[in-house]
Amino acid sequence: MVSEEEQVTNEAIADRLASMSRLLVIAGDDRHRSGAYERAARQVERLALPVAGLGEEELIRIPGIGERIAGEIREIAQTGSFQELDDLRAVVPESLIALLEISGVGPRTLHLLWKRLGILTLDDLERAVKSRRVRKLPGFGAKKEEMIARGIRQSRDRPDRMTRPQAGALVARVAALFLDGEHAVAGSYRRGAPTIGRVAIVTTAAPDGLADRIAAVAGGAPLSVRFTEPARYGTALLCATGSAGFLERLGEAALARGYRLSPDGLVDADGRLHTFASEEEVFAFLGMEAVPPELREDRGEVELALRHALPDLIDLCDVRGDLHSHTVWSDGRQSLEDVAEAGDERGYEYIAITDHSSKVSPEALAKQRAAIEQINRGHDCELLCGSEVDIRSDGSLGYENRVLADLDLVIASVHSGFAQDQDVLTRRILTAMENEHVDIIGHPTGRLLDRRPPYAVDLERVMAHAAETETALEINSSPHRLDLEDIYIQQAKKRGVKLAAGTDAHRTGEFANMRNGIMLARRGWCAPDEILNALSLSGLLEWRS
DNA sequence: GCCGTTTTCGGCCCGACTGTTTTCAGTCG
DSSP states (O other): OOOTTTOOOHHHHHHHHHHHHHHHHHHTOOHHHHHHHHHHHHHHHHOSSOGGGOOHHHHHTSTTOOHHHHHHHHHHHHHSSOHHHHHHHHHSOGGGGGGGGSTTOOHHHHHHHHHHHOOOSHHHHHHHHHTTOGGGSTTOOHHHHHHHHHHHHHHHHOOOOEEHHHHHHHHHHHHTTSOTTSEEEOHHHHTTOSEESSEEEEEOSOOTTHHHHHHHHHTTOOEEEEEOOGGGHHHHHHHHHOOHHHHHHHHHHHHHTTOEEETTEEEOTTSOEEOOSSHHHHHHHTTOOOOOGGGOSSSSHHHHHHTTOOOOOOOGGGOOEESOBOOTTTTOSSOHHHHHHHHHHHTOSEEEEOOBGGGSOHHHHHHHHHHHHHHHTTOSSEEEEEEEEEBOTTSOBSSOHHHHHTOSEEEEEOOSOTTSOHHHHHHHHHHHHHSTTOOEEOSTTOOBTTTBOOOSOOHHHHHHHHHHHTOEEEEEOOTTTOBSOHHHHHHHHHTTOOEEEEOOBSSGGGGGGHHHHHHHHHHTTOOGGGBGGGSOHHHHHHHHO
């Protein structure tokens, strides 16, 4: 009998089940069977109570876990693995699992690469591509080989940075070790960066014995913790927040006044330390405006703060609605009613329903409008009848003009042909902007932070044309996209292009992602009047006309 | 493999798009 301490964690059990799932895929087994293991793994991962402590009958009551997997979970709890997995591991090399992550390589392809070319690792695959052996496989060709080559490059180039949800999960794990009010998040996470290289935390807790527990919780993830005391908290937080460039400029400003900036405080010419309990006190002492964390990127903000001329930034409370959402009418998990309720809860004036044109026929769209009108009678938040219409590979749109003309809001987005060259892809978007019914270009670069680089779009041309055609550019606020990037937001606004923050919410919880988009808008130095959805409903409708 | 039930086995989300071949594999949302 294993003691409570040594009990196999849910994470470990989920990991074995997920391994089983992937090995089954590569082995060419029935995909539904592998899917069952995948679902069981997700289920175990999500459960709060330790699954290793449950009996077989209790396990079977968990949805997605049947008699077979229940028995295997018991086996994992006792031995750390299970027979069927071990048998499969003896047949399918585990190094192949990583290759499934490569774009262009699915289970079928991987099966052939392994059996026909003996490929086991990323290096093997790269060699096979270079020597043009892949294109000779049955059903393969030069394009397929190029696609795999691209996938390999992408996976090699993928920077080792965390998404905000990943960093947030790490922060939450560490935060559980502190008492209330004892810590703050600093670093690029606090500055609102789209991805985070290292999570930084400042704490006033006593360091005794904490370091080991923090290291254990972090599990090797990049994390730095600065211990300080309440009286020195201001400079400690300031220095831990960065950025390096901002701190350099701030240090120069301090030096001009006779002080050296350090995490402990400001040191004067006589070596005396002045300490500060808050960042505001540091800024005030230096005779500056307090610089919001999102601006601390060394883009001229220190100079402006010294002149008390920082820009007026948009706040979350300025937001009057959401311009991008999906429902069960396409690939969302929420009903129209759910969206209206979420809008009421958030005190929004409006939310645009923008289901995919590819999933909603013009006839269904007319029905959706009727349903929306019905629902609008019962809510303060008005649902707008919009669409996220595909910009097809040839630049045409997913709906005809007569359909677009009836909509309250039209987002046009690229969802296919990501590998097109820059000129072709850019021209698709320019063409879409020329359509008088298109209001917003959705997720302008198409990047997925943990999975896919941007497509080859010339944003200079897009921004120039957006200004000409008075088309807005989206700030997609999904933490996996965060698209447009802040430097382009800043450039777009300088050209007079409106920015439209939308969450792309597929379920009600995701409307809260608006805070990401507003953080990004702030990083792009946006004032409320540059953000489309800071307009009232009547203002928005007026902008469209 | 799980589920639901038509309690014994068929369905598991899916339609558009792309590339490479004429029937499918992979990607996309």
